[in-house]
Amino acid sequence: METVVFQSTNGKSPSVDLRQALLAGQAPDRGLYLPARYPQLSAETIAGFSQKPYYEIAFQILRLYTAGIMEESALRTLCHDAYNFEVPLEPVYDRVHVLRLDRGPTASFKDFAARMMARWLGLFLGQSHQQLTILTATSGDTGSAVASAFHGVPGIRVLVLFPFAEVSRRQRLQMTTLGDNIRTIAVDGKFDDCQALVKRAFSDPSLASIPLSSANSINIGRLLPQSVYYFYAASRLAKPGEPIVFSVPSGNFGDMMGAVIARSMGLPIKRLVVPVNGNDAFPNFLASGNYQKIDPSRNCISNAMNVGHPSNLARLVAVFGGQMDETGCIHRPPDLMAMRRDLFSVTVSDDLTRSTIQEAWAKHRLLLEPHGAVGWQGFLQYIRQESFLDEPAAILETAHPAKFPDEIEKILKFVPEVPPALAALDHREERFDRLAVDYSAFRAYLRGHYG
Ligand SMILES: *Cc1c(COP(=O)(O)O)cnc(C)c1O
Numbered sequence: 001m002e003t004v005v006f007q008s009t010n011g012k013s014p015s016v017d018l019r020q021a022l023l024a025g026q027a028p029d030r031g032l033y034l035p036a037r038y039p040q041l042s043a044e045t046i047a048g049f050s051q052k053p054y055y056e057i058a059f060q061i062l063r064l065y066t067a068g069i070m071e072e073s074a075l076r077t078l079c080h081d082a083y084n085f086e087v088p089l090e091p092v093y094d095r096v097h098v099l100r101l102d103r104g105p106t107a108s109f110k111d112f113a114a115r116m117m118a119r120w121l122g123l124f125l126g127q128s129h130q131q132l133t134i135l136t137a138t139s140g141d142t143g144s145a146v147a148s149a150f151h152g153v154p155g156i157r158v159l160v161l162f163p164f165a166e167v168s169r170r171q172r173l174q175m176t177t178l179g180d181n182i183r184t185i186a187v188d189g190k191f192d193d194c195q196a197l198v199k200r201a202f203s204d205p206s207l208a209s210i211p212l213s214s215a216n217s218i219n220i221g222r223l224l225p226q227s228v229y230y231f232y233a234a235s236r237l238a239k240p241g242e243p244i245v246f247s248v249p250s251g252n253f254g255d256m257m258g259a260v261i262a263r264s265m266g267l268p269i270k271r272l273v274v275p276v277n278g279n280d281a282f283p284n285f286l287a288s289g290n291y292q293k294i295d296p297s298r299n300c301i302s303n304a305m306n307v308g309h310p311s312n313l314a315r316l317v318a319v320f321g322g323q324m325d326e327t328g329c330i331h332r333p334p335d336l337m338a339m340r341r342d343l344f345s346v347t348v349s350d351d352l353t354r355s356t357i358q359e360a361w362a363k364h365r366l367l368l369e370p371h372g373a374v375g376w377q378g379f380l381q382y383i384r385q386e387s388f389l390d391e392p393a394a395i396l397e398t399a400h401p402a403k404f405p406d407e408i409e410k411i412l413k414f415v416p417e418v419p420p421a422l423a424a425l426d427h428r429e430e431r432f433d434r435l436a437v438d439y440s441a442f443r444a445y446l447r448g449h450y451g
Pocket residue numbers: 108109110141142217249250251252253254255256304305371398399
């Protein structure tokens with residue numbers, strides 16, 4: 001097998017292999033890495049996945065990208081180890097299913113990518129005896145998935161910044177009760193403040209002696225593992241070669257890029273539905289061809305999708321032949337007609353999200369939390385427009401309802417059952433530091449703990 005190389009969407013950086021792309025996160029020209037070519041899977045290979053467990057499918061797909069830089073036996077062990085939880089496909093009606101990606105240790109789909117990326121980085125760093133500090137700003141789910149995935153990985157230290165008043169108690173406990181190589185800072189500010197502190201540290205020359213990296217979805221190491229569950233669902237729901245409909249509730253557009261990568265590798269997708277919450281820059285762009293980011297981002301109940309300028313749009317635009325830089329400026333327009341043929345996007349308000357949770361429960365006994373409800377509502381609007389649907393469909397539920405007990409109780413009048421991993425948190429001891437929104441204090445903190 002040939003080694004796959006990765007190119008920057010800004011086109012001004014040299015190509016790199018997966019190891020270099022993972023360690024760097026962003027390309028030096030501030031673009032995002034994408035494979036220069038996509039390994040292809042035949043319809044028979046994909047159909048053959050139907051009998052295989054999730055971790056084996058992950059191995060079969062990811063080995064195409066790790067060829068030449070990692071032993072297959074090592075990758076197989078990592079996959080087996082990372083994907084040790086269930087991936088339920090819940091039938092709803094006819095050929096329509098909900099793909100529950102919420103059974104990992106932090107009960108969000110981010111576990112799928114964070115757990116593989118942590119293992120890859122641990123392996124690479126172990127080989128070269130390097131130390132790396134991962135800085136992450138989070139509005140909740142990224143920080144907990146990253147902290148849990150990297151907990152105890154040698155060579156890596158993680159620092160998570162979160163807005164004290166904006167994360168739920170359960171989300172906070174998932175980050176602050178781990179200890180060891182995981183540190184957390186509660187910032188007296190908003191998510192945007194946390195992100196600004198982290199961004200400034202990345203570009204601060206006076207911190208050059210501390211190797212820093214990021215673990216958010218600008219890193220291609222987050223996206224490749226997210227292509228696997230699309231193959232998994234299609235192999236179980238579609239006939240060999242038959243196209244399938246996916247609906248993916250989207251914020252930073254990393255999850256949906258997993259489907260775009262799968263499609264580029266040969267997975268037939270009839271339509272990719274990408275509903276968003278009130279942060280509606282993408283559906284507006286798809287309709288008008290004009291891109292205008294939402295600034296500041298809007299606070300919606302599907303809080304992990306409150307993203308005003310999705311960074312992965314640069315990748316999506318590149319796949320459709322255009323070029324968008326990191327600020328959202330379009331230098332070459334993508335093929336909009338092709339985008340409209342392949343993608344369907346709508347905005348779902350908080351009120352509609354709430355009534356969707358109510359209706360899905362009343363009609364199908366389908367339990368959704370706010371992110372999954374946005375996905376379900378996007379799918380309903382898609383089939384209303386198409387008037388009928390022959391193909392199988394999978395709607396992604398990206399978090400466990402028990403992460404949002406208050407919202408669900410208000411709407412459905414009962415409290416969702418709490419999975420054991422979340423329940424156990426209530427009894428653990430918390431540790432976190434506190435910081436004002438003050439860059440020099442943050443820099444001193446980094447120097448003190450990691451310098
Ligand atoms: C992060 C997240 C999303 C959005 O995923 P993107 O890759 O940012 O589009 C949706 N739902 C949940 C629960 C999340 O944590």
